[in-house]
Amino acid sequence: MSTEQFDLDAGWRLHPQASVRPERFGALLYHFGTRRLTFLTSPILLAVVTALVDEPSARAACAKSGVSEAELGKYQSALARLAMSDMICERS
Amino acid sequence: MVALPLAERFESGLAAPICLTWELTYACNLACVHCLSSSGRRDPGELSTAECLALIDEFERMRVFYVNIGGGEPTVRPDFWKILDYAVDHHVGVKFSTNGIKITRQAADRLADSDYVDVQVSLDGATESVNDAIRGAGSYRTAVRAMDNLAAAGVTGFKVSVVVTRHNIGELDDFKGIADRYGAQLRLTRLRPSGRGADVWSELHPTADQQHVLYEWLRGHGEQVLTGDSFFHLAGFGESLPGLNLCGAGRVVCLVDPVGDVYACPFTIHENFLAGNVRADGGFATVWRDSELFARLRGPQAGGTCRSCSAFDSCRGGCMAAKFFTGLPLDGPDPECVRGMSTPDFAGAPKPSADHSHRRAPVPVTIGFHGPPDRACAESPLAGWAPSGD
Numbered sequence: 001m002s003t004e005q006f007d008l009d010a011g012w013r014l015h016p017q018a019s020v021r022p023e024r025f026g027a028l029l030y031h032f033g034t035r036r037l038t039f040l041t042s043p044i045l046l047a048v049v050t051a052l053v054d055e056p057s058a059r060a061a062c063a064k065s066g067v068s069e070a071e072l073g074k075y076q077s078a079l080a081r082l083a084m085s086d087m088i089c090e091r092s
Numbered sequence: 093m094v095a096l097p098l099a100e101r102f103e104s105g106l107a108a109p110i111c112l113t114w115e116l117t118y119a120c121n122l123a124c125v126h127c128l129s130s131s132g133r134r135d136p137g138e139l140s141t142a143e144c145l146a147l148i149d150e151f152e153r154m155r156v157f158y159v160n161i162g163g164g165e166p167t168v169r170p171d172f173w174k175i176l177d178y179a180v181d182h183h184v185g186v187k188f189s190t191n192g193i194k195i196t197r198q199a200a201d202r203l204a205d206s207d208y209v210d211v212q213v214s215l216d217g218a219t220e221s222v223n224d225a226i227r228g229a230g231s232y233r234t235a236v237r238a239m240d241n242l243a244a245a246g247v248t249g250f251k252v253s254v255v256v257t258r259h260n261i262g263e264l265d266d267f268k269g270i271a272d273r274y275g276a277q278l279r280l281t282r283l284r285p286s287g288r289g290a291d292v293w294s295e296l297h298p299t300a301d302q303q304h305v306l307y308e309w310l311r312g313h314g315e316q317v318l319t320g321d322s323f324f325h326l327a328g329f330g331e332s333l334p335g336l337n338l339c340g341a342g343r344v345v346c347l348v349d350p351v352g353d354v355y356a357c358p359f360t361i362h363e364n365f366l367a368g369n370v371r372a373d374g375g376f377a378t379v380w381r382d383s384e385l386f387a388r389l390r391g392p393q394a395g396g397t398c399r400s401c402s403a404f405d406s407c408r409g410g411c412m413a414a415k416f417f418t419g420l421p422l423d424g425p426d427p428e429c430v431r432g433m434s435t436p437d438f439a440g441a442p443k444p445s446a447d448h449s450h451r452r453a454p455v456p457v458t459i460g461f462h463g464p465p466d467r468a469c470a471e472s473p474l475a476g477w478a479p480s481g482d
Contacts, residue, residue, distance in 0.1 A: 019183065021155040023107055030157035032185055032208055037110065037157070 003073070006080035008059040011091040012052040018087050022046060029087050036085055045078055052088060102336065102344050105390040108154040108380065110344040113358040116144070116172065117164040117350050118448035121193050124216075124227045126255060126289040126296060129349070129361055131164040132450035138350040141171040143371070147348070148175070150376050151184045158185030158208075162358070164350065164448075167194035173202070180208040189214060189253060191231060192238025200238075200245035212251040212279065213238050218266035222259050226296075239274050248275040251318065255283050256306060257296045264309050268317070279318040280310070282325075285417040285427070286359040287444050293418070294438070303430055304329060325414075327406035328430040339412050342367065342389035346380065354379045356389060359413035362445050396423030403431060417441055 014020065017033040026040040027049075040046045047065035048058075055061040058079055059072075067075050082088045119134035120127070139147065151159060159179065166172055167190050179186050187210040195203075195213070203209055213235050217223025220232040242250050252271045254260065260267075264280075271278040285293035298306060307326040310319065310333055321335035336344070341356035348354055352370040355361055367386050368379035380386065398409040409415075410426020418427040419441035425434040 019155060019157060021107060021157070024104070028106070028110065028157075030185075032157075032183075035185075035210070 001080050001084050003077040003080045006058075006076055006083060007090070008062075008072075008076055008079075009057045011056055012058050012061070012079070012083075012088050013091050014049060014053065015086050015089045020046070020049065029082075031085070031087055034086060036087075038082070038085060038087060045075065048075060048079070049082070049088065053091075102338065102340070103390065105343050105386065108151075108156050108377075109346050110157070111160060111340065112151070112156055112346055112348065113160045113162060114147075114348045115162050115164060115350050115358075116166040116175070117169050119168050120163060120165040120191075121168060122165065122191050122228050122231055123450050124231075124288070125292045126226065126257075126283060126287075127449075128284060128287040128289055128359055129162075129164065130287040130444055130447045130449050133448045134164075135350050135448060139352050139370075141174065143352070144171070144175050145178050147352075147370055147376060148179050148182050148184055150370075151179075152182040154377055154380075156184060158187060161186055161188035163189075165191055165193060167199075176209060180206060186210070187212060187251075190238065191227070192235045195238035195241055197241045197244060200241040200247055203242065204245040204247045210249075210251065211242065211247065212253040213242075214253050214255075215267070215270070216255050216257065217260050218263035218270060222263065225259070226255075226257065239270075239276070242276075243274045250274070250276045251279045252276050253279045253281065256280050256298060257283055258298050258302060259296070261298050261302045261306060264306075268313070277316075277318060279320065280306075280323075281320050282322040282411070282414075284359045284411070284413055285441075286413055287361065288449065290417050290441065290444065294436075297428060300430070300432070303428060307333075307430075322411075325407050325410035325426045325428055326430060328401075328403035332406050337406065338408055339410075341365070341412055342383075342386040346386075348376065354383070356385065357413060359411070360416065362416070362442060364416070364442070365413075366445075394423045396421060397433070398423070398425055401425075401431060401433065417444075 015031065018029060018031045021028045026042050027046040029038045029040060040049060044065055044067065048061050051061035051064050052058060055064060062072060062075050115129055117134055117138055118129060118131045120131040123132055166188055176186055185208045189212040192213050203211055215223060215235045216226045223232040254267050268278050283289060283293065283297050303326060307329045310323060315334050319335060323333055324337040326333060327337060345357050346354055347358045348370060354367045354370060356365040356367060367383035370376045398404045410429060412422055414427050415422055419437035420427055420434055427434050427436040
């Protein structure tokens with residue numbers, strides 16, 4: 001999934017097999033199915049990922065977490081990478 | 093998003109370990125010459141079943157994603173499967189190392205049903221003669237039978253875990269062939285002079301030329317072959333290998349031994365690296381967060397004589413345990429420094445704090461290479477991680 005293909009207007013959530021652990025630099029994310037570890041390198045990105053499940057769209061989760069319009073592209077690509085590695089998935 | 097390299101963020105420590113090794117028992121059916129934990133006999137003080145389950149509860153609370161279970165031979169504990177099931181039920185993934193002794197077809201079927209358990213079968217020779225000289229007579233066949241059972245049960249992606257020595261380094265392609273044949277993944281780790289490994293390290297660790305062969309071979313295979321990040325000292329040859337490339341002791345890694353002692357890493361079973369015990373007030377979490385030893389390891393490291401070396405940024409001076417048990421200063425070069433900057437001093441080297449070796453068969457120190465025995469625990473920090481930035 002390229003950054004552009006990541007649908008900011010869809011509803012997303014943490015993958016049911018993924019687990020998040022907050023850390024000083026952001027968070028660690030582990031996927032029990034793929035056994036992959038990944039890093040959220042900013043507390044804001046952690047806030048976005050945490051907010052996904054309660055917000056109607058990824059765009060709303062970003063707004064709620066204080067991501068400005070100018071920064072949205074950067075967060076879209078971070079979310080695209082997380083979707084690509086199955087750490088987050090679309091809500092059905 | 094932030095330019096700071098991951099390794100530097102990890103150096104100051106984490107809320108919980110990424111890779112926690114838990115040696116369940118010092119009991120082992122084998123007596124490998126290079127056993128990191130000098131295993132053989134069960135320690136009468138080992139954690140009870142109830143204490144093990146309580147420790148898993150604590151791991152769950154700390155969100156330790158998974159534990160590397162080893163020993164000794166962990167499967168010889170009668171409550172091994174109970175502990176395994178409890179961990180999985182409590183969202184703590186398990187990777188366990190075994191010499192294969194209890195991996196019957198029935199056990200393999202059970203493992204095939206679990207998505208949260210990984211198995212590592214230890215094998216230190218691609219041929220029976222090379223393997224059994226290190227791990228003991230019959231151990232090759234035991235491992236092969238276990239791998240046959242796993243494959244027959246449909247367990248794919250299990251690990252074939254090899255400690256690289258002077259004698260098996262010519263078999264790297266053969267090891268890869270064995271793993272491929274089983275649909276398994278090869279995992280190579282470094283021989284450490286820890287436990288009984290201290291007695292045989294001089295004769296078994298790869299020669300300088302072999303280190304270079306290994307480096308090239310690992311570079312050629314990239315992320316297909318796991319290394320548990322154990323060869324970062326080879327970065328001195330040029331490029332870093334995949335992985336975090338840092339000593340994770342007390343920062344991202346630690347060891348809980350069978351009696352609940354917490355050490356900085358699986359290779360440092362010595363009082364100098366003992367951070368505390370899980371039986372103390374506050375349990376494991378307090379040891380991880382507050383131990384003075386871990387605070388020191390998470391602080392800035394001097395780098396000593398390595399500072400002036402052009403490779404320091406990539407190899408970071410190498411492995412703390414390897415230095416310690418070869419009598420080298422901890423802020424100097426690794427005993428296998430690829431720039432040839434170190435001279436191990438075995439006369440001054442500290443001895444492991446405890447020896448659980450079988451009494452009946454004192455391990456021959458004259459490992460001409462025909463010695464009996466064996467080993468069991470191939471635990472290594474960052475086993476299997478393929479970290480990727482977000």
